[in-house]
Structures are given as C-alpha cells and as structure tokens.
Amino acid sequence: MSKKSGYIQAAGAVLALAIVAGCGGGGSSSAPTPTPTPPPPGPGGSGAMFYTQAGSASRLDVSAGVESKKALATDSNDQLGYGGGLFTDVTVVTHTTAAPNEYTVNLWQYTAGTFQFVKSLPVISSAGLRVSGPVQPSSDGTRFALHTIENNGLGTPDTDHIYAVDASANVLMHASGLHDPVWLGASAIVAAGDDGLFSIPLAAPSTPVRIGAIGLGSAGNAPSQPAVSPDGSAIAFIQGGALWRINVDGSSLTQLSQVHAGQAWPAWSPDGTKVTVVRGDCPPLGSGSPEPDIVPLSATTANQDVTSTAAVMKQGSVPARSCGPVYWTAS
Numbered sequence: 660m661s662k663k664s665g666y667i668q669a670a671g672a673v674l675a676l677a678i679v680a681g682c683g684g685g686g687s688s689s690a691p692t693p694t695p696t697p698p699p700p701g702p703g704g705s706g707a708m709f710y711t712q713a714g715s716a717s718r719l720d721v722s723a724g725v726e727s728k729k730a731l732a733t734d735s736n737d738q739l740g741y742g743g744g745l746f747t748d749v750t751v752v753t754h755t756t757a758a759p760n761e762y763t764v765n766l767w768q769y770t771a772g773t774f775q776f777v778k779s780l781p782v783i784s785s786a787g788l789r790v791s792g793p794v795q796p797s798s799d800g801t802r803f804a805l806h807t808i809e810n811n812g813l814g815t816p817d818t819d820h821i822y823a824v825d826a827s828a829n830v831l832m833h834a835s836g837l838h839d840p841v842w843l844g845a846s847a848i849v850a851a852g853d854d855g856l857f858s859i860p861l862a863a864p865s866t867p868v869r870i871g872a873i874g875l876g877s878a879g880n881a882p883s884q885p886a887v888s889p890d891g892s893a894i895a896f897i898q899g900g901a902l903w904r905i906n907v908d909g910s911s912l913t914q915l916s917q918v919h920a921g922q923a924w925p926a927w928s929p930d931g932t933k934v935t936v937v938r939g940d941c942p943p944l945g946s947g948s949p950e951p952d953i954v955p956l957s958a959t960t961a962n963q964d965v966t967s968t969a970a971v972m973k974q975g976s977v978p979a980r981s982c983g984p985v986y987w988t989a990s
Contacts, residue, residue: 706929706989708971709746709769710981711739712950716746717979718769721987724974729774737924740793741986742842743800744768745777749790759786764794764803781828787811793984797842801826802861804840804848821850823861832865839884843907844891851882856894858907870894871909877901886925886934888958895925895934895958902936902956902965915956916965926985927958934958938965941982950980 708719715728716739740747746767753760761784766777780803783790787810794805807820821840823832837850837857848859850867855875857867875882877899885896887907895904895915902916902925916922921940928934939951952970956963970978 706987707769708926708935708953708979708985708987709739709741710953710979710985711737711983712980716748716774717981718774719971719973719979721971724972726973726979727772737983738790738793739984740795741984741988742796743798745796745800746774747794747796747803749794750779751790759784759788762788762790764805766796780824780826783828785809792839795841797845799845802831802842802845804842806838806840806850821848821859823848832859832861834859834865834867837867841885841887843887849885849887849894849907851885851896853881856882856885856896856905869909870907871905871912875905876903876912876914884924886927888927888931889929890931893931893958895927897922897925897936902934904934904958913959913961915958915961916963919965921951922965924981924984926987928955928987929989932958935971935985935987936965937981937983937985938968938970950982952978953981953985 705722708721710717715730717726717728719726738749746769748765750763750765751760761782763782764780766779767774768777789808790805791808792806794803796803802823802825804821804823807822808817809820810817818835819838820833820835821837822830824830832848834850837852840848840850843849843858846861849870850857850859854873856870858870859865859867875898880899882896882898885894887894891907893904893906895902900918900920900922901914902922903912903914905912915934916936921938923937926935933955935953935955937951938954941950942948954965954968954970956965956968973979
C-alpha cells in the first residue's frame with residue numbers, strides 16, 4: 660500500500676447547469692436557443708462517488724458529472740473510509756518524546772451538499788502501533804474496522820493487525836497477520852492475507868476462514884484492497900497487477916482486468932454491475948503530474964483492457980482522479 664502525504668486543501672464549489680428555454684414570435688426572427696452541452700460520458704448509472712484527489716476529499720454526482728470538494732483532517736490520501744452514511748479520516752498527533760503517537764478517528768457526513776463533522780472516536784494510542792489505511796464504518800455506522808501495523812520493539816519486525824471496535828473503542832474482534840479489512844454484513848469482516856482472502860466473524864473465537872484457494876488467482880502475489888459487493892455475495896480485489904472477483908463462498912474466481920501496473924482501490928457500483936479501479940501509480944508528492952484516472956469495468960467480463968477503457972468524467976470533459984480509496988454509493 661503506497662501512501663501520499665499532504666494536508667487536504669479546502670476547496671468547495673458546486674456547479675449547476677441551468678437550461679433556459681426561448682421561443683420566437685410569429686413573423687419575427689430571433690437567435691436560436693443554444694443547445695445545452697450534455698454532461699460528459701460517465702460510467703453509467705446514478706449515485707455518487709467519493710474519493711480523494713490532489714489533497715482533497717471529493718464527491719462526484721455520477722449522472723451529472725458535478726464534483727464538490729471538502730477539506731478533511733487526514734494527512735494521507737489513502738485514509739478516507741466510508742460506510743453507513745459516515746466518512747472517516749484519521750488525525751495523527753506525533754510525539755517526539757517516548758510517548759506513543761495518538762490516532763483520532765474523525766466521523767463526517769455528507770448532508771445538504773457539504774461534508775459536516777459529526778464527532779471523533781476515542782483516541783487510539785499504543786506504543787509501536789500505527790493506523791494504516793482507511794477506517795471502515797459498518798453499514799449501520801456503529802462499528803469500525805481498522806488495520807494497524809505494530810512493532811513490539813527490540814528489533815522485532817512489523818506485523819499487520821486488524822480490529823473491529825465500537826464507538827467507544829471497545830475491541831470486538833482482533834486478528835493478526837491480516838490487512839485491508841472491510842465489512843461483510845454487520846457481523847463479519849473480510850480481510851487480505853499474504854496468500855489469500857479471509858472472512859472473520861465478530862463472534863468469539865473470531866477464527867479466520869479462508870475464501871477460495873491458497874494463492875487465489877496469482878500465486879506468489881499477495882491480494883489487497885478487497886471490496887464487498889452491495890448484495891454481499893462477491894468480493895473484488897487487486898492481485899498481481901490485475902482486478903479480480905470471487906464469490907464469498909469461494910466460487911467463480913475471475914480475472915476482470917488484464918495485468919497493468921498501478922491498478923488499485925476497487926469500488927462496486929450500487930447495482931453491482933460495475934467495479935471501478937484507480938488506473939496507474941500515484942505521482943510523487945509535489946511533482947505536478949496528474950493523479951491516476953478512475954475507470955469503470957464490467958463486474959462480470961473477464962480480461963478487460965484497463966488502458967483502453969474510458970475514464971469516469973466530470974463536467975468539462977475532465978477525468979475523475981484519485982490517489983486513494985473510491986466509494987460508489989446510491990446517493
């Protein structure tokens with residue numbers, strides 16, 4: 660998982676397209692009514708996409724191509740989480756003393772055309788612990804899944820851990836050796852390991868259950884960034900430079916895209932017919948190079964060429980771009 664630092668810059672304008680109708684009187688001439696410019700081609704469907712780009716959290720009206728932006732506290736583009744109508748980002752307080760760094764999960768909602776702060780969860784603080792990636796709220800917004808990288812000191816290696824916590828930061832589930840947790844319904848987590856995908860129930864003993872075969876579709880390459888379909892029946896994920904999908908029961912493993920370096924952050928359309936990916940590697944911070952496009956692919960067609968697929972477009976025929984997670988929601 661690559662990170663890109665840089666505090667989010669405030670931006671915020673919502674564009675509206677007004678269509679003015681005109682008519683001409685009999686026997687008189689008048690200038691023809693201009694034909695409104697249609698919105699640019701998009702991925703089809705409706706709803707909204709949320710993502711980060713150029714240090715901003717953005718919302719795109721999919722059908723109209725209208726984008727709005729908002730400053731959040733996150734200092735990393737890959738730490739925007741979404742679920743249950745809530746967005747999350749993480750504020751990090753770095754201590755230069757022996758005290759451990761502190762991580763505060765902030766909750767936001769997109770209401771009445773703007774991101775509005777809701778509250779912060781209790782501070783997460785533990786020696787050798789770093790929160791990595793987005794904190795994902797459950798579908799009802801009452802529980803939160805997060806990935807941490809922890810080190811016990813004395814030359815020990817970093818290890819991956821995943822947790823599910825409630826709004827008071829009480830631990831509901833903990834497993835080590837896994838990363839990139841996402842919710843599977845309200846009572847289980849899907850996460851990636853070095854050699855496959857796993858589901859982990861919140862109920863004790865919370866034993867991980869393998870999904871599909873060891874190594875999945877690209878043995879030797881660790882899967883990452885799983886995304887569960889809206890109906891909970893399938894998982895899209897990245898492995899070996901390609902986008903894959905598999906049913907939750909382990910059947911029907913399919914390589915959806917051809918191998919192309921930099922594919923990341925799959926997101927399902929609300930109707931489950933498409934999966935978007937971020938196409939390409941993020942440029943170095945401050946380079947001025949454009950961030951990678953968001954590209955919609957069929958959720959069922961194998962071996963699609965992501966390099967020749969049209970990107971999601973905003974008004975003005977500008978590609979929607981992101982260097983972090985993408986979420987495609989119904990509203």
